[in-house]
Amino acid sequence: MRILFLAAAAACLSWTAAAQTPPAKRPAAAKKSAFDKKKVEDYVRHLLLWGPQITVAVSDPVPAPMPGGYSEVKVTGSYQKVSVDETFYLSADGSRLIRGAVYDMAVNPFAKDLAQIQTHGQPSLGPAGAPVLIAVYSDFQCGYCREEAKVLRDNLAQTYPKEVRLYFKDFPLDQIHPWARAASIAGKCIYRLNPDAFWEYHDWIFDKQAEFTPENLKEKIIAWVGAKKLDSVQFGRCFDSRATESEIDRNLAEGRALRVDSTPTLFVNGRKVPGSAPWPQLKAIIDWELDYGKRTGFTPESCCELKLPIPGS
Structure with a gap:
């Protein structure tokens, strides 16, 4: 009799527990993303x-x-x-x-853009470690670029012999300037032969800009290369194989990432200066950056130089 009672009690408890167990919840439907x-x-x-x-x-x-x-x-x-x-x-x-833009007030507002400007292997003028870095994105067939090139060449080194380093960045506008890319490829080939000769080429091609066509460009450049006693054979191989074109494409991609949409466009310590800037305006910006650097200790290298850690440092 006791055994029957215990069995009945166990069955009762089992039924009660089952009755009190809440039904299993259905999995919640995945929340639809608000991003469309x-x-x-x-x-x-x-x-x-x-x-x-x-x-x-x-x-x-x-x-x-x-x-x-x-x-x-x-x-x-x-x-x-x-x-x-x-x-x-x-x-x-x-x-x-x-x-819009979000700024971290603990960081120079132009540091992000400055960090994107690659200077290795780019034609440059001025001392390494200068407190002001200028990068000019330019097109050899652009009239405004010719004007800005003259402003920079006539004034920069004379006014700031130790304070500014200038980098030239090819940015040919292929859709409107049919020989600009070829001129940039040639310029990079000349830079490979002799970095100093690049700036002579730079001045010459801007000065004679109106004389060039897609048909006569190569002939005129080869004649110039020979007159400068550079290696014409090596230049010809570089130019004909378009060996430097990938460098031009990298400059174009970099400029687009920096929102360059016209030439010339300058960056002064990362500050974007679009269009052909007259010397008084550009000088005022350079002086501002020099003063800022003195007050804060900021330099282009301190912004963006990347180093591998040294053990024990």
């Missing part, structure tokens, strides 16, 4: 007047350098060989876009 690439693309196309002929690419979002749950989104518009990048910040719920 098509919606962002459509909005930006309308905002910036980017028509159907422009190809638009919207990046995946990454955490933004600002509080509030915002994400950073890059939107790139491309047409033929021209690309423009725009940065937006998207709210967590996907309802708000902020267009």
Whole structure:
């Protein structure tokens, strides 16, 4: 009798426990992402007047350098060989876009752009370690570039012999200047033969700019190379094989990443100066950077030089 009672009690408890156990919850449906690439693309196309002929690419979002749950989104518009990048910040719920820049006040505001300017293997003038670095993105067939080249060559070294280092960055506008790329390839070939000769070539090709055509460019450059007693055979091999073209393409990609969309465009310690800057304006910017460096200790190298760690340091 006791055994039957215990068995009945156990069955009762088992039934009660089963009755009190809540039903298993269904897995929650995956939350739909607030990020909608098509919606962002459509909005930006309308905002910036980017028509159907422009190809638009919207990046995946990454955490933004600002509080509030915002994400950073890059939107790139491309047409033929021209690309423009725009940065937006998207709210967590996907309802708000902020267009602009976010600055860390503990860092030089131009440090990010300055860090993108690669100087190794680029034609340069001025002392290494100068407190002001100028990079000019230029096109040998561009009239405004010719004017700016004269401003720089006539004034920079004479006024700032120890304070400024200038770098020339090829940025040929292929869609409107048919011989600019070939002139840049030639310039890089000459730089490989003799770095100092590059600047003679630079001055000569800008000075004679109106005389060149796509048909006569090679002939005239080869004659100049011979007159300067450079190795014509080695130059010819370099030019004909387009051996330096990849360097031109890297400069173009770098310039586009820096939002260069016209020539000339200068960067003075990372500060963008678009267009042909008259000497008084450029001098004022250089003086400002020199004063800033004295007050803060900032130099281009202190901004962007990368070193491997040394054991024990």
